[in-house]
Amino acid sequence: MNNRSIHWKWIVPFLYIVFLMAPIYWLLNMSFKSTNEILGGMTLFPSEFTLDNYIAIFTDPTWYNGYINSLTYVTANTILSVCVALPAAYAFSRYRFLGDKHLFFWLLTNRMAPAAVFALPFFQLYSAVGLFDTHIAVALAHCLFNIPLAVWILEGFMSGVPTELDETAYIDGYPFWKFFTKIFLPTIAAGIGVAAFFCFMFSWVELLLAKTLTSVDAKPIAAVMTRTASSSGYELGLLAAAGSLTMIPGAIVIFFVRNHIAKGFALGRV
């Protein structure tokens, strides 16, 4: 590839990123303003730059606990979902079994229902098993939509790997466990990276179930933020600061999986 053609193409992602960054810039902008200034008029840069919003967040336990709580159950859920989804996806990809196609589709159906109506039944269910207001509750509850997603994505990537790879490994004498971890998983690294990121992301932003299943101990950051929105009108500056901070953990996750997502499936020697 010569350099000329590469430069032309890059205008597309460049423009897209500019488009994405505009509102984010706006969000950051608001986070350094007071609510009064935000509502007062349009300024590209805070006329009265203030760190008050961020200070409020870092000093108020409710706020930073909110972040910690969210991080806890989201991480737990991501790891659980991906680990459980890997063998299942392998099964769907490599084997036929009784009810497989229906089972797969049933998994997808769990993402189809509007969450609003499940709030009350979930509350009843998790209270009944004594898990109300725990991180585990939310981590488990989010399995409802994250596991199907992880299975779905992983299966898609696994099916792109020719079964000849499995067979060649068996012929070369690899035990299944070694084959799976040393050969198979690296070839679907892109799928794992993407599945992990999406599980993290969907769990991180899920508001309704997280709010319903928690009250104090495990209150997630998203719930804390809605509190600002309703109690004293809109504390916009604070909300903006909180919103800006929520991007950071996800950015770290994507940073760690970026190599997986961009990793090519180099047809290596088996």
Place this chain on the structure above:
Amino acid sequence: MSAKKLNNKAWWLVAPVVLLVAFNAVIPLMTVVNYSVQETFGDNLFFFEGMKWFEEVLSSERFHDSLIRQLKFTFIILLIQVPLGVAIALTMPRKGFWASVCLILMAMPLLIPWNVVGAMWNIFALPDIGLLGYTLNAMGFDYNFTRQPVAAWATLITMDVWHWTSLVVLLSYAGLSAIPDAYYQAARIDGANAFKVFRYIQLPKLKRVLTIAILLRFMDSFNIYTEPFVLTGGGPGNTTTLLSLDLVKIALGQFDLGPAAAMSLIYFLIILLFSWVFYTAMTRGEDK
């Protein structure tokens, strides 16, 4: 690809998934079905009403209106987000420092809690205090999304495109990464140009990933609630009242669990039907 092996022991691999998901799905679903066929006069008194709610919902004009608005919305955003997402994934750098930068920046909109997304776009688009609203009006457009249905729709759609296109991008990008180099090398040797490479190698290999992206976006856009609620509240009037918004209005506003539950189920069945048709169509050609 050689045929899959028949092996019912594979159920052991799938069991943990089934258990975890079923635990969360079956019991609550039963509860919802329960509500949908009962009527309450408060105080936890329920009366079995059979299909009454379903009939009422299905025949209501309000429901028809919301449904049509919803279908329009979903159709438009799919039409924009899927090609756009794929195009961006194709043009992004494949490796190196800039690839990481792109991935991280593109992931940002996905990570913001949905109520914040709605709130920030709300301010962003306000004519007098928001960057977008201010700029548009300064350029001569008469733009006020709180009062003009067209502006409200445009803002809603732009917000959704801003928020979710990256999902399509990330999936497509990962899908493209998974294409072995040998295919591109063979295409070079065969003398194929960029368009042919896209049509005969990239697009077919992206089929699975695109199915996931399209279905995901379809489902999620059909269920969308928080962002439009915070952005427009369903207005002006009810011009942007999508299905979910209507549902919550009915359930909360009128305390009618029955119709709400019935509506949710109908709604769920619509998505189920569309998804099933689409899914079957896309996977029809697969070896089984």
Place this chain on the structure above:
Amino acid sequence: MARIDIKALRHSYKPNPLNDDDYALKKVDLTWDDGGAYALLGPSGCGKSTLLNIISGLLVPSEGEISFDGDAVNHKTPDERHIAQVFQFPVVYDTMTVYDNLAFPLRNRGVAETVVDERVRSVAEMTDLTDMLHQQASGLTADGKQKISLGRGLVREDVNVIMFDEPLTVIDPHLKWKLRSKLKELHQRVKTTMIYVTHDQTEALTFADRVVVMHEGWVVQEGTPVELFEKPRHTFVGHFIGSPGMNVLPCEVTSEGVRVSGTVIDIAQQQFSFDQEKRYEIGIRPEFISFAPEGLPVEVVSVRDTGRNKIVETDFFGNKLKVLVPEGAEIPEGKAFVQLDKNYTLLYENDWIVE
């Protein structure tokens, strides 16, 4: 058809290579004549795939020159070099039929449809794909897909050389020999230069007229299969080719002769100069050792039956010596004597053969 000349070729994947270790190809000088069947043989990591990709144009070499028919092609694209390549995993265009797959390279070059049809049918006949021409390519088995890959290479008439990068890797073992024979047959018919890269000596030795053996980025020997067998120029060739490989015994060279553990051994080389500082070894293949009533004393350690013959492992004053004995022949036990065929007992200096 083209003559391929490779001169002083070196390649490093690193942007700033410092020493030889950073180079995947340390120095390659080769000439391949028109129409021959060649093999590039060597273990994983020896540089054969790098060399292959440089020849096909998928990689530009760091140093040195590669020319087709005398014209340097270092920077020419694969398309411009008129080459075809069959990869390790079958590469087919899934959405097309077998016919369209074969027609693809021609259609991309704007060839008239009538010519396309003729070429496709002729190639399909050569590769036994005629019955499947209108099937979806994705439905074929692995060997069928490799045949399609091969067909795409054959269908173009202006192809200078066809390269095979370990093409039988994913083929079922019982189909491997079939495909191998088919390749050989095709070569006789088409007479295009074919270069076959593999780590499997059987594939290399049965397919090629001349084999290039590579090791750690060096070409250690180039010759016919017989030459490689009878006179390995490097101990690596001795080890790698033949099953089991050559016996290599450390020895001492003096003006009186060559000694292994004190015993004088007769070797093939008569006149040669030697240097006390260097390391010397004797190499002899198990095939050229036989049990005899008298000769060198050995102790029989173990016997392994391979079916067609038996490999007897013996101990010669602490050195392991393997002897190949035909099926049915008698094998002594305990102490025995062996004779080494002098013509095939070769002296090596620092791994290279002494001339």
